[in-house]
Amino acid sequence: MADPILGVLFDKDGTLVDYSATWAPINVAAACFAADGDPDLAEHLLRIGGHDPVTGRIAAGSLLAASHTIEIAQAWRNAGSPFTAAALTCELDRIFTEGAAAAVAVPNVVQLFQELHGAGMRSGVATSDSVAGAHATLRTIGLDGLLDFVAGYDSGHGGKPEPGMATAFSKATGLPPYALAMVGDNLHDIRMGRAAAFSLCVGVLTGTSTRQDLEAEADHILDDVTHLPHLLQHLGRWPSRQFDAGANPRG
Missing domain, CATH: 3.40.50.1000 (HAD superfamily/HAD-like)
Known part of the structure; x- marks a missing residue:
């Protein structure tokens, strides 16, 4: 037994x-911040993260679905975000934590x-x-x-x-x-x-x-x-x- x-x-x-109801809007806010207001870069960052900006769907096992903040920040920094990885990590954690109010x-x-x-x-x-x-x-x-x-x-x-x-x-x-x-x-x-x-x-x-x-x-x-x-x-x-x-x- x-x-x-x-x-x-x-x-x-x-x-x-x-996940979708909670994190889709948070991901969009995070990407917009990381792109420093550049809508084309924000869309690019979302796609890198596995978030389809058209459908709002997030791919299983993708950066945004499975990775932690440091990994996301580094990937977005490498993809063109103007912030340092350390600064972006700090701000993403802030956005993610504030977004929890609407979980x-x-x-x-x-x-x-x-x-x-x-x-x-x-x-x-x-x-x-x-x-x-x-x-x-x-x-x-x-x-x-x-x-x-x-x-x-x-x-x-x-x-x-x-x-x-x-x-x-x-x-x-x-x-x-x-x-x-x-x-x-x-x-x-x-x-x-x-x-x-x-x-x-x-x-x-x-x-x-x-x-x-x-x-x-x-x-x-x-x-x-x-x-x-x-x-x-x-x-x-x-x-x-x-x-x-x-x-x-x-x-």
Whole structure:
């Protein structure tokens, strides 16, 4: 019988929030700033980022879908932004954090976390956004204070798809990888969970990836994150009792 899942690490954008509804206008604002008001350059930067300025669609695995701010700033600097990479990183983080005030949550996400907590499960967020941006978004959607762990690209654990943030979640909760699940909308999330030896890696379709993008590497794919409890129950991996995360979860 498989071990129960006692902790879940979530990606933020495209997983807890609707990516297109939240980030399409933020990406446009960021590109306009990076282009210093040049509309042709702004369009060029959006396309480099994987954001189609005509349709508003963001490509799965693209710069804007999966990379952190330093990577975006450097790529846009190389593509013609007049700002230094350091200055652009700072300003993009500001734009991204301010944009969190308009974040659009996946419906019923607060109830999901209440259900997880009711089962005694630990939860965390690992995002390519800054940690300040993460907390700003979580406040907007009603989740700040409901998580045991929040990490951004600037938290000192490295970026996705490297395992650092996932390993830090395991250490912070005292739970071993075999008792943990990773949930995200992008292959960077799935690969981070795999690299950290999490026993379950789940994809969701509320972000930039399609089912076809995820199916080769994700263990399961959900329409949205609120279906996670049903999946864990179906797999026989829902905790049967509340637990002490400092104790042996096999006990």
